Amino acid sequence: MTPRVAYTNARVIDPASNLDLPAADTGGLLSDGETIAAIGPDIFNDGLPESAVQIDCRGAILCPGLVDIRADLCEPGAEHKEDLESGSRAAAAGGVTTVVALPNTDPVIDEVSVLEFIARRAREVKLIKVFAHATVTRGGDSDELVEMGLLKQAGAVLFTDGRRTIVNAKVLSRALKYAQAYDCVIMQHPEEPVLAEGGVMQSGELSTRLGLPGIPAEAEIIMLQRDLKLVEMTGGRYHASHISTAAAVRAIAEAKAAGLKVTCDTAPPYFALNELAVGEYRTFAKLSPPLRREDDRQAIVAGLADGTIDCIASDHAPQDQDSKRLPFEQAEFGAVGLETLLQLTLELRHNGHLNLPDALACLTYRPADIVGLPVGRLTVGGPADLVVFDPDRPTRIEPDNFVSKSKNSPFDGRLVQGQVLRTVVDGRTIYSAAA
Amino acid sequence: MSTPLRIIREKLNITQTELANLMGTTQATVSRMEAGQWEPNASQVQAVLAKSTSLGVDLSVDDFVLPNMSVSPTNGTSLAASEVGFDHRHLLGIQDLSPDEITFLLDLSNIYAERNRTADRKMSLLAGKTVINLFFEESTRTRTSFELAGKRLGADVINIAVASSSIKKGETVIDTAVTLNAMHADALVVRHPHAGAVQLLSEKVNCAVINGGDGSHEHPTQALLDALTIRRRKGHLQGLLVALCGDVAHSRVARSNIYLLQTMGARVRVIAPPTLIPAGMDRLGVEVFHDMRAGLADCDIVMMLRLQRERMTGSFVPSVHEYFHFYGLDYEKLSHAKPDALIMHPGPMNRGVEIDSAVADDIDRSVIHEQVEMGVAVRMACLDVLTRTDPRTAP
Numbered sequence: 062m063t064p065r066v067a068y069t070n071a072r073v074i075d076p077a078s079n080l081d082l083p084a085a086d087t088g089g090l091l092s093d094g095e096t097i098a099a100i101g102p103d104i105f106n107d108g109l110p111e112s113a114v115q116i117d118c119r120g121a122i123l124c125p126g127l128v129d130i131r132a133d134l135c136e137p138g139a140e141h142k143e144d145l146e147s148g149s150r151a152a153a154a155g156g157v158t159t160v161v162a163l164p165n166t167d168p169v170i171d172e173v174s175v176l177e178f179i180a181r182r183a184r185e186v187k188l189i190k191v192f193a194h195a196t197v198t199r200g201g202d203s204d205e206l207v208e209m210g211l212l213k214q215a216g217a218v219l220f221t222d223g224r225r226t227i228v229n230a231k232v233l234s235r236a237l238k239y240a241q242a243y244d245c246v247i248m249q250h251p252e253e254p255v256l257a258e259g260g261v262m263q264s265g266e267l268s269t270r271l272g273l274p275g276i277p278a279e280a281e282i283i284m285l286q287r288d289l290k291l292v293e294m295t296g297g298r299y300h301a302s303h304i305s306t307a308a309a310v311r312a313i314a315e316a317k318a319a320g321l322k323v324t325c326d327t328a329p330p331y332f333a334l335n336e337l338a339v340g341e342y343r344t345f346a347k348l349s350p351p352l353r354r355e356d357d358r359q360a361i362v363a364g365l366a367d368g369t370i371d372c373i374a375s376d377h378a379p380q381d382q383d384s385k386r387l388p389f390e391q392a393e394f395g396a397v398g399l400e401t402l403l404q405l406t407l408e409l410r411h412n413g414h415l416n417l418p419d420a421l422a423c424l425t426y427r428p429a430d431i432v433g434l435p436v437g438r439l440t441v442g443g444p445a446d447l448v449v450f451d452p453d454r455p456t457r458i459e460p461d462n463f464v465s466k467s468k469n470s471p472f473d474g475r476l477v478q479g480q481v482l483r484t485v486v487d488g489r490t491i492y493s494a495a496a
Numbered sequence: 497m498s499t500p501l502r503i504i505r506e507k508l509n510i511t512q513t514e515l516a517n518l519m520g521t522t523q524a525t526v527s528r529m530e531a532g533q534w535e536p537n538a539s540q541v542q543a544v545l546a547k548s549t550s551l552g553v554d555l556s557v558d559d560f561v562l563p564n565m566s567v568s569p570t571n572g573t574s575l576a577a578s579e580v581g582f583d584h585r586h587l588l589g590i591q592d593l594s595p596d597e598i599t600f601l602l603d604l605s606n607i608y609a610e611r612n613r614t615a616d617r618k619m620s621l622l623a624g625k626t627v628i629n630l631f632f633e634e635s636t637r638t639r640t641s642f643e644l645a646g647k648r649l650g651a652d653v654i655n656i657a658v659a660s661s662s663i664k665k666g667e668t669v670i671d672t673a674v675t676l677n678a679m680h681a682d683a684l685v686v687r688h689p690h691a692g693a694v695q696l697l698s699e700k701v702n703c704a705v706i707n708g709g710d711g712s713h714e715h716p717t718q719a720l721l722d723a724l725t726i727r728r729r730k731g732h733l734q735g736l737l738v739a740l741c742g743d744v745a746h747s748r749v750a751r752s753n754i755y756l757l758q759t760m761g762a763r764v765r766v767i768a769p770p771t772l773i774p775a776g777m778d779r780l781g782v783e784v785f786h787d788m789r790a791g792l793a794d795c796d797i798v799m800m801l802r803l804q805r806e807r808m809t810g811s812f813v814p815s816v817h818e819y820f821h822f823y824g825l826d827y828e829k830l831s832h833a834k835p836d837a838l839i840m841h842p843g844p845m846n847r848g849v850e851i852d853s854a855v856a857d858d859i860d861r862s863v864i865h866e867q868v869e870m871g872v873a874v875r876m877a878c879l880d881v882l883t884r885t886d887p888r889t890a891p
Binding site: 264265266267268269271272274275277341342383386387390391 | 591668669670688690691692695696711713714748774775777779780
């Protein structure tokens with residue numbers, strides 16, 4: 062039985078309710094068992110409740126545990142890169158309390174049994190809350206729809222073919238229509254696959270100098286524009302993954318203005334790095350979509366600042382050494398991101414693009430609302446999923462110290478500010494930084 | 497065996513250690529110089545000459561040269577060439593080189609080119625050293641050229657062809673590198689179908705690595721041999737107008753040539769259909785043309801590029817027929833270039849695709865065979881400079 066815990070001296074921020082309490086020893090947050098019992102500036106005016114354990118946050122920030130709606134946890138199928146336990150520990154170290162796993166596993170998550178396997182493993186690991194998306198098509202690469210209604214009942218969060226684009230317009234339009242019966246969202250990786258075929262980085266002067274086949278930025282907007290027309294046609298709910306170009310930000314803004322049920326996210330590499338990170342064939346910077354030009358990066362920052370981009374996902378894609386220590390063209394795409402998600406998002410605040418509550422909104426209730434999970438906010442009676450962090454503490458990103466099984470971060474050695482001090486799931490501390 | 501340095505040392509009546517101190521090197525190095533495996537550089541020669549003057553021993557520069565060396569030091573043997581130096585562990589691309597370093601390599605290559613034309617072209621400079629040709633991609637002429645270069649210098653040359661099938665089976669570049677590294681080669685010549693693979697390999701080995709072509713990235717020795725060919729014919733590179741024609745998009749030869757020619761002060765044009773011009777080409781400082789006649793106007797050099805067979809039929813150009821009509825080099829198109837313009841091709845040629853047979857075989861205009869000849873000299877120079885310091889004893 063988890064006891065009552067009194068979090069004192071914390072600046073309590075809940076972006077969902079516009080709550081921002083200054084740190085005080087008379088106020089804070091009280092959890093009782095798995096839920097939040099009280100939040101307020103004066104709840105400890107008469108001293109701590111009897112039998113409550115006190116956690117003195119010493120002026121740090123306390124906010125809802127982070128929600129990551131797109132991460133590869135690699136189980137089942139690629140446990141040498143990550144598994145549910147290592148991925149959960151990595152999430153906890155990054156302040157993430159809820160992860161929705163992508164269905165690109167082996168076997169893919171296209172039927173209830175695989176979904177139940179994930180749920181069972183998450184119960185066994187018993188760290189963070191792990192949910193999973195299901196594929197839109199059988200096998201994640203066909204033209205046949207999965208049993209969407211049954212999967213939704215079994216807990217599938219939304220439907221996506223993950224890192225593969227749903228190319229067939231008829232299949233996507235039917236999925237967008239059919240999903241409405243069960244109020245499901247279809248999530249797309251928007252990239253025109255034939256235009257992008259064989260490409261390994263952003264097309265341009267740098268790709269020409271490196272002699273690497275390029276992917277034009279237009280591959281993203283071409284597929285996105287088509288998808289938006291299908292959304293308009295069907296009235297379905299659509300979410301664009303990791304948008305990376307200025308054109309995509311504009312298209313999403315226009316679609317939202319036109320009243321379409323459209324949301325999107327981006328990932329830290331797309332607002333914190335540009336194509337130059339590829340440098341001399343750094344395979345850790347080989348991502349899909351590829352790192353773009355500087356003006357695209359700036360447009361992503363602006364899209365986050367004005368709310369066009371709804372949220373930030375980690376895009377966690379663990380790759381082992383054997384998948385990355387290869388010539389650039391042969392190396393796998395992807396980067397780990399769970400453990401650096403908060404620090405990199407805080408850069409937006411430190412650089413003056415977003416204030417702290419807005420930056421945290423991108424990581425808490427906004428992603429939770431897109432996927433329809435009751436997490437990402439501080440409510441009395443709601444789950445005590447919390448993160449305590451110091452937003453200013455300077456640190457260096459050192460992949461060797463990652464909890465994740467894989468170390469493929471393009472941010473190796475980057476100096477950042479922000480340190481997760483404590484991660485709490487259902488009232489239980491599952492991560493605590495070494496003092 | 498009595499080598500020049502040993503004779504000199506006996507004349508001066510000093511020990512190897514004393515000589516090493518004089519030359520600012522180690523006794524082990526002096527020992528290797530005396531064994532004929534190494535040559536002193538110009539400053540070391542000067543130091544010894546100064547010492548001989550102070551001791552009153554009669555000594556001249558000629559005493560440092562092997563009796564059978566036919567090239568005299570006055571027209572610049574490697575003794576003179578060493579003055580500039582080449583401070584790189586590997587030769588991965590032209591992008592890393594300064595104009596002085598390129599000139600140094602070309603000067604040294606020219607010495608080897610002259611030497612190769614004499615009957616006395618077998619040397620022992622690299623005696624006891626091992627050169628491994630590691631080819632992950634089919635090649636006949638580049639591999640043969642490197643093999644010949646290594647053997648002319650007296651090295652033991654081993655050819656390893658890694659079939660593309662075994663790359664697919666999971667044998668990685670790094671596995672191969674680590675295996676070869678254990679064999680203590682002195683130089684590795686590597687060709688790989690993927691850009692950046694040679695650099696990746698170079699990070700995992702202790703010996704010098706020469707890029708023999710990596711994907712569409714670079715082919716530095718090809719650019720050097722092209723430059724040497726041009727310089728011997730035209731006397732200089734500065735100010736020349738060079739046209740590169742054909743599949744620039746997929747060509748490592750084009751990229752290395754663009755970097756080298758621009759570094760040396762030549763102007764570069766590329767002429768190709770738009771599908772064969774890579775993204776961002778204008779930002780490389782070249783002029784882009786889609787019309788052969790306009791592009792060739794006033795050119796001093798016409799450099800043709802090979803068009804891969806799989807790119808000829810519909811994917812990048814509609815047909816061979818159409819390609820040759822608009823971009824194949826024939827006398828009519830050539831007439832727009834300068835009357836003394838040279839025709840070059842890195843080979844192997846697709847006659848009737850990118851170049852007309854008569855033009856290719858024109859002994860007055862085509863220097864295609866000279867390019868092949870210069871290839872051996874350039875590769876000798878590269879092997880020479882990159883094996884001058886012993887990597888395994890370097891700090």
